[in-house]
Amino acid sequence: MEQGGPSSARDSVDSVRSTDVDVIVIGGGVNGTGVARDATLRGLRVALFERHDFAFGASGNSSGMIHGGPRYLTTDPDVTYSSCLDSGHIQRIAPHLLFRIPFLTPVYSATELLGEATLATYDAFFDVYDRYQPLKGGKPHVRLTGDEISALEPGLMPGARGGVTFDEWGIDGARLCVANAVDAMERGAEVRVHTTVTDVVRREDGRVLGVRYRDRIDGSVGTRTARIVVNATGAWAPITAALGGLASEAARVRPGKGIHIFLDRRLTNYAITTNAIDGRQVFLLPWQNMSVLGTTDDDYYGDLDRVVATGDEVRYLFEAVAHVFPSIWGARAIGTWGGVRPTLHAWGPNEDRLSREHEIVDHAAHGAPGLYSMLGGKLASYRQFSEEMTDVIVQRLRVQAGCRTHLVALPGGDEQVDPMHLVVRGGMEAVTATRLEYRHGGRSLRVLERMLKEPREAAVVCPCEPVTEAEIRYAVAHELARTVDDVSRRTRLGLGVCGGVRCAARCGRIVAEMTERSPRDGLAMAHGFLAGAARRRAAAVSTDQARQEALTLAALRAELGSAPSGPDPRNDDPEQEAWR
Amino acid sequence: MAEPPVVVVGAGMAGTAAAWAASREGRRVVVVHDRAGASALYAGLLELEPSEASRAYAPAKRNHDALNDADLAAFVAALGTLRLGREHAATASGVVRATLGADAAVLDLTPLRGKRIGVADIGRDDWDAPLIARTLAASPWAEASGTTFVAVPVKALRAGHERRIPSYDFAALHDEEARRRSLAEALKHAAEELDAWLTGPWLGLEPDTLSVLRRLLPLPLGETTSPMGGPAGARFESARDRLLANQRVEVVRGRLRAVRALGGRWALDIAGDGGEPDELEARSVVLATGGIAAGGLLFTMDPERRERGFTLPFEAPVVVSLDGDVQGGGGSLYGPSLETVGLGALERAGIHADSSGRPRGLGSSETGLFVAGDAVAGRPRTMLEAAVAGLRTGTVAARV
Numbered sequence: 020m021e022q023g024g025p026s027s028a029r030d031s032v033d034s035v036r037s038t039d040v041d042v043i044v045i046g047g048g049v050n051g052t053g054v055a056r057d058a059t060l061r062g063l064r065v066a067l068f069e070r071h072d073f074a075f076g077a078s079g080n081s082s083g084m085i086h087g088g089p090r091y092l093t094t095d096p097d098v099t100y101s102s103c104l105d106s107g108h109i110q111r112i113a114p115h116l117l118f119r120i121p122f123l124t125p126v127y128s129a130t131e132l133l134g135e136a137t138l139a140t141y142d143a144f145f146d147v148y149d150r151y152q153p154l155k156g157g158k159p160h161v162r163l164t165g166d167e168i169s170a171l172e173p174g175l176m177p178g179a180r181g182g183v184t185f186d187e188w189g190i191d192g193a194r195l196c197v198a199n200a201v202d203a204m205e206r207g208a209e210v211r212v213h214t215t216v217t218d219v220v221r222r223e224d225g226r227v228l229g230v231r232y233r234d235r236i237d238g239s240v241g242t243r244t245a246r247i248v249v250n251a252t253g254a255w256a257p258i259t260a261a262l263g264g265l266a267s268e269a270a271r272v273r274p275g276k277g278i279h280i281f282l283d284r285r286l287t288n289y290a291i292t293t294n295a296i297d298g299r300q301v302f303l304l305p306w307q308n309m310s311v312l313g314t315t316d317d318d319y320y321g322d323l324d325r326v327v328a329t330g331d332e333v334r335y336l337f338e339a340v341a342h343v344f345p346s347i348w349g350a351r352a353i354g355t356w357g358g359v360r361p362t363l364h365a366w367g368p369n370e371d372r373l374s375r376e377h378e379i380v381d382h383a384a385h386g387a388p389g390l391y392s393m394l395g396g397k398l399a400s401y402r403q404f405s406e407e408m409t410d411v412i413v414q415r416l417r418v419q420a421g422c423r424t425h426l427v428a429l430p431g432g433d434e435q436v437d438p439m440h441l442v443v444r445g446g447m448e449a450v451t452a453t454r455l456e457y458r459h460g461g462r463s464l465r466v467l468e469r470m471l472k473e474p475r476e477a478a479v480v481c482p483c484e485p486v487t488e489a490e491i492r493y494a495v496a497h498e499l500a501r502t503v504d505d506v507s508r509r510t511r512l513g514l515g516v517c518g519g520v521r522c523a524a525r526c527g528r529i530v531a532e533m534t535e536r537s538p539r540d541g542l543a544m545a546h547g548f549l550a551g552a553a554r555r556r557a558a559a560v561s562t563d564q565a566r567q568e569a570l571t572l573a574a575l576r577a578e579l580g581s582a583p584s585g586p587d588p589r590n591d592d593p594e595q596e597a598w599r
Numbered sequence: 600m601a602e603p604p605v606v607v608v609g610a611g612m613a614g615t616a617a618a619w620a621a622s623r624e625g626r627r628v629v630v631v632h633d634r635a636g637a638s639a640l641y642a643g644l645l646e647l648e649p650s651e652a653s654r655a656y657a658p659a660k661r662n663h664d665a666l667n668d669a670d671l672a673a674f675v676a677a678l679g680t681l682r683l684g685r686e687h688a689a690t691a692s693g694v695v696r697a698t699l700g701a702d703a704a705v706l707d708l709t710p711l712r713g714k715r716i717g718v719a720d721i722g723r724d725d726w727d728a729p730l731i732a733r734t735l736a737a738s739p740w741a742e743a744s745g746t747t748f749v750a751v752p753v754k755a756l757r758a759g760h761e762r763r764i765p766s767y768d769f770a771a772l773h774d775e776e777a778r779r780r781s782l783a784e785a786l787k788h789a790a791e792e793l794d795a796w797l798t799g800p801w802l803g804l805e806p807d808t809l810s811v812l813r814r815l816l817p818l819p820l821g822e823t824t825s826p827m828g829g830p831a832g833a834r835f836e837s838a839r840d841r842l843l844a845n846q847r848v849e850v851v852r853g854r855l856r857a858v859r860a861l862g863g864r865w866a867l868d869i870a871g872d873g874g875e876p877d878e879l880e881a882r883s884v885v886l887a888t889g890g891i892a893a894g895g896l897l898f899t900m901d902p903e904r905r906e907r908g909f910t911l912p913f914e915a916p917v918v919v920s921l922d923g924d925v926q927g928g929g930g931s932l933y934g935p936s937l938e939t940v941g942l943g944a945l946e947r948a949g950i951h952a953d954s955s956g957r958p959r960g961l962g963s964s965e966t967g968l969f970v971a972g973d974a975v976a977g978r979p980r981t982m983l984e985a986a987v988a989g990l991r992t993g994t995v996a997a998r999v
Binding site: 327329330331334337338348349475478479488520521524525528529532537538539541542545553554556557558560561562565566568569570571572573574576577578579580 | 691724734762890891898939
């Protein structure tokens with residue numbers, strides 16, 4: 020028996036015959052699903068396991084930007100170049116998922132001279148960035164006067180000396196993960212969500228053999244063998260490495276918590292950037308049909324499965340943006356996102372100075388040949404990172420196959436659909452059609468097919484977003500949704516102003532029916548979703564939102580029997596409260 | 600000079616009950632109110648028994664005693680659109696709730712144990728009858744009582760848009776005589792053998808719609824509970840307006856700005872409907888201004904506001920408390936952190952008062968100021984509690 024090290028040709032031939040798949044990917048974030056897609060496109064047999072759901076971690080809780088990396092421009096222009104290039108690639112393979120976000124940076128300064136100097140610096144900086152903009156279809160920056168800024172964004176604090184605009188792209192990170200995973204499945208990958216890897220199994224000599232897994236909903240267990248196992252679990256990476264018997268330091272990251280607050284509407288036309296009290300850059304950006312206020316970056320030692328924004332973090336962001344956009348205090352927060360960045364580990368620098376780069380760890384160095392960890396990275400560079408990882412995989416498996424993920428469209432990205440077509444054929448309202456087309460691109464026609472076959476499915480279940488019954492059923496049937504939370508991640512069901520009061524229970528009934536569980540399980544799922552949503556909203560409840568929250572609690576109690584309201588010093592059950 | 604009136608601030612369930620009780624004592628009563636509150640948005644159930652999910656907790660007995668309260672029975676009869684008693688109601692989520700009384704349009708399931716109940720499948724977007732029927736049939740109540748629920752197709756929509764309009768507007772359509780008849784006909788012609796009909800909250804806003812439908816139809820007929828903003832709240836509001844008019848209670852539309860003691864009397868500062876200030880003198884005052892849901896209490900985290908956290912939108916010699924702690928001052932510029940006290944705090948905070956509705960901390964000479972309903976901290980946020988408290992404080996306020 021050989022002692023680890025690079026595999027011999029004979030060994031790899033044997034493995035081809037004896038393993039279930041070539042590659043097992045652990046993690047359903049953007050890097051995991053990206054690798055699964057890339058590997059299947061190169062003809063490899065792939066299995067992917069995700070403990071929660073696609074985009075459960077950082078991928079679904081980021082700022083939702085495919086940015087060109089202007090922050091690297093002065094230190095590492097190559098990173099800006101590759102970021103912009105890849106942003107262009109993502110735009111071509113998933114045009115439906117990207118939306119333009121023009122940024123506006125107002126300059127306020129004590130004297131005109133100082134303002135002039137700052138503006139000149141910005142101007143020169145973005146002149147350089149403009150050279151990269153064509154790579155990603157971005158527009159060149161514009162320098163504006165104070166009056167022009169007030170005209171464009173009347174909500175900004177008066178007195179800006181001027182400002183600059185620059186162009187970036189927004190994306191729904193969860194949809195991006197789902198699109199990658201669905202493509203991998205359609206190319207033969209086995210993909211399981213709510214399925215946790217309980218062991219990374221290794222041979223006596225350390226070589227990786229495969230994984231054992233457990234379904235966290237039905238409790239079933241199983242094993243899969245593979246020649247390569249990729250740990251793409253983001254901030255969970257050290258935990259996953261420990262499952263393979265490695266020291267957690269073998270896949271060390273420095274988890275950085277970032278929160279976002281979402282507000283009930285598009286408060287601005289431009290994304291506004293400004294500095295927080297500690298000088299960090301924060302922003303208020305129009306994102307899909309709401310505004311996103313972000314973000315923080317703090318070392319995180321808590322439970323990765325339950326990351327929740329605190330009131331403290333929320334107020335820090337409100338204070339920061341109120342500095343240039345005072346009416347933010349009157350805005351209505353409808354929820355928060357909390358995510359943990361899998362930042363590369365370093366001891367010493369403060370969080371903002373940590374590298375956003377990524378690296379691949381070959382655990383052969385730790386006595387576990389065949390096991391790799393993907394560490395670091397960011398949403399905008401996922402495709403490139405996945406390509407690099409898959410290059411390593413094919414090299415090890417001695418397969419000749421180049422990357423095609425920048426050439427082959429993601430599901431829905433290959434065909435343009437006019438939302439008006441959906442309106443005319445399906446009788447949908449225009450906003451329903453537009454939102455559906457945004458999420459599914461060309462595949463919105465498949466959702467339409469369902470409605471034409473079964474008109475009942477045209478019913479709008481979530482009126483805030485809006486989401487139809489057909490789309491919910493499509494997400495369960497074709498996108499692996501297994502809970503109300505899963506449907507919400509895929510469709511934004513229940514994330515609007517009413518917080519799921521009008522749709523969660525019904526969605527739970529539909530999901531339960533389709534997954535052959537009882538109606539009571541469906542209600543329990545809806546409860547779980549509503550409790551999570553209440554927990555996420557609690558930190559951000561403002562004056563106007565408080566009234567709505569109180570009404571929501573009353574409505575839920577009447578409708579479902581109890582209302583999830585988060586921690587209570589004396590009792591968890593608010594219904595019991597009512598009887599006190 | 601005429602005797603100053605009893606002034607009731609707020610016209611939700613508590614305020615209406617207080618006004619009715621005070622006028623029954625022979626007093627002149629003025630109700631001051633502005634905009635809809637929690638009562639106008641209620642589900643149609645007066646007091647919920649804990650659901651199966653929380654059966655483990657023993658319910659308080661006090662609320663059951665309310666069913667023997669003669670004043671309450673008289674008030675409910677005067678209102679005319681409610682029913683008192685232990686019953687079961689279905690929600691549109693497919694949950695069976697036990698309640699002590701409901702809007703008269705809600706179907707009482709209690710006498711229908713073991714029966715076969717048709718869920719009218721009319722094809723509205725918000726009413727997924729087959730799944731609702733299946734969920735109700737699988738509820739612990741239906742399983743224990745052997746009750747079945749089946750979805751039965753009924754042609755009740757007259758135009759495509761009726762599929763999507765809010766249930767409130769759809770209910771209003773059935774106030775028309777022709778629509779009442781056609782709905783009853785459609786239900787009669789449904790093929791299935793049934794013992795009762797369960798519909799969504801669509802059976803009219805006017806009380807006579809329901810009596811006409813029930814006369815035309817041989818089977819028991821009723822609704823599920825209403826969603827927020829559904830017809831149950833609208834029925835309450837029109838019943839209230841009739842009741843106050845019958846009692847010759849004077850109604851002022853406006854918002855309370857301040858209430859001050861004035862040598863044994865009370866002076867109220869009102870911002871009128873058109874914005875013009877109005878002064879009212881009262882012999883006694885009932886604050887039935889509601890909790891946060893009604894706008895009778897505010898929660899603010901804006902550090903620029905002088906008052907933060909839980910505050911009242913008016914000046915009065917009362918204080919706000921949460922879980923027995925008097926609020927104010929506070930350890931944060933932004934008010935309490937809801938993620939530590941729980942969102943439920945939004946329903947527990949209110950005016951610091953004893954269980955009979957007397958604000959705590961008033962001077963011994965300051966008599967005649969009372970609080971009722973959701974405005975009181977730590978009291979149950981239910982319609983029955985509000986009615987009972989309103990009747991009690993209204994009576995006492997009239998006797999001051």
